[in-house]
Amino acid sequence: MSFSAHIITLFPELFPGTLGASVLGRGMADGHWQLNATNLRDFATDRHRTVDDTPSGGGAGMVLKPDILATAIDAVAPASDPRPRILMSPRGKPLTQQRAHELAVGPGVVIVCGRFEGVDQRVIDARQLEEISIGDYVLAGGEVAAMVLLEAVVRLIPGVLGALDSRDEESFENGMLEYPHYTRPQVFEDREIPAVLTSGDHKKIARWRAEQSLELTKARRPDLLK
Numbered sequence: 001m002s003f004s005a006h007i008i009t010l011f012p013e014l015f016p017g018t019l020g021a022s023v024l025g026r027g028m029a030d031g032h033w034q035l036n037a038t039n040l041r042d043f044a045t046d047r048h049r050t051v052d053d054t055p056s057g058g059g060a061g062m063v064l065k066p067d068i069l070a071t072a073i074d075a076v077a078p079a080s081d082p083r084p085r086i087l088m089s090p091r092g093k094p095l096t097q098q099r100a101h102e103l104a105v106g107p108g109v110v111i112v113c114g115r116f117e118g119v120d121q122r123v124i125d126a127r128q129l130e131e132i133s134i135g136d137y138v139l140a141g142g143e144v145a146a147m148v149l150l151e152a153v154v155r156l157i158p159g160v161l162g163a164l165d166s167r168d169e170e171s172f173e174n175g176m177l178e179y180p181h182y183t184r185p186q187v188f189e190d191r192e193i194p195a196v197l198t199s200g201d202h203k204k205i206a207r208w209r210a211e212q213s214l215e216l217t218k219a220r221r222p223d224l225l226k
């Protein structure tokens with residue numbers, strides 16, 4: 001069984017979006033992973049297909065109703081479904097490369113995309129949704145956040161990205177940012193490729209890259225070194 005992602009959203013037509021392009025799209029075509037998107041509105045029970053209601057206690061905006069959302073979650077993933085149930089949420093744990101690796105070796109994910117002010121807390125508790133954030137800013141909905149999460153995860157699924165070893169040196173894989181890259185031409189607007197990279201001395205190149213990686217991380221993301 002390959003990795004299976006299932007999205008619950010009010011905008012299923014946004015998927016696969018970026019996930020259908022390039023290596024991830026090819027990975028899907030090759031059967032390394034699959035994607036389904038279910039419209040939350042299909043589970044509404046009234047004539048107007050209502051999925052949201054005003055916040056208890058007052059205030060602006062609307063809240064996704066717990067009963068409709070729970071029905072959708074149960075239809076997509078009954079209690080026996082082993083996939084983690086994730087809610088995209090600015091209040092969630094920040095997404096990390098490590099969590100992406102963990103998810104990539106699992107059976108897949110069920111992802112709920114919030115809209116409006118978010119979802120009723122009781123459905124988060126009752127269905128034990130794992131809240132994940134993609135950063136300290138507020139989006140209008142969880143769809144792009146779900147794509148970000150899946151893009152990070154799916155490229156790590158064995159077989160999706162061709163060259164395995166191009167991964168180990170990438171940013172965050174070893175707790176550091178990656179070194180700078182260069183390619184031809186040798187001279188671009190009077191700027192040369194650092195001589196060490198064209199020296200052919202692989203030991204020296206590895207040392208230079210490690211130094212660059214450390215310097216960049218110190219300068220830009222000292223928090224990663226702690």
Ligand code: SAH
Nearest residue numbers: 088089114117118133134138139141142145
């Ligand atoms: N009222 C909420 C924000 C709601 S934004 C708050 O202040 O916390 C509407 C939806 O967009 C959310 O339910 C969530 O699914 C999604 N979303 C917004 N920002 C996000 C982020 N940084 N990471 C992940 N999902 C986010």
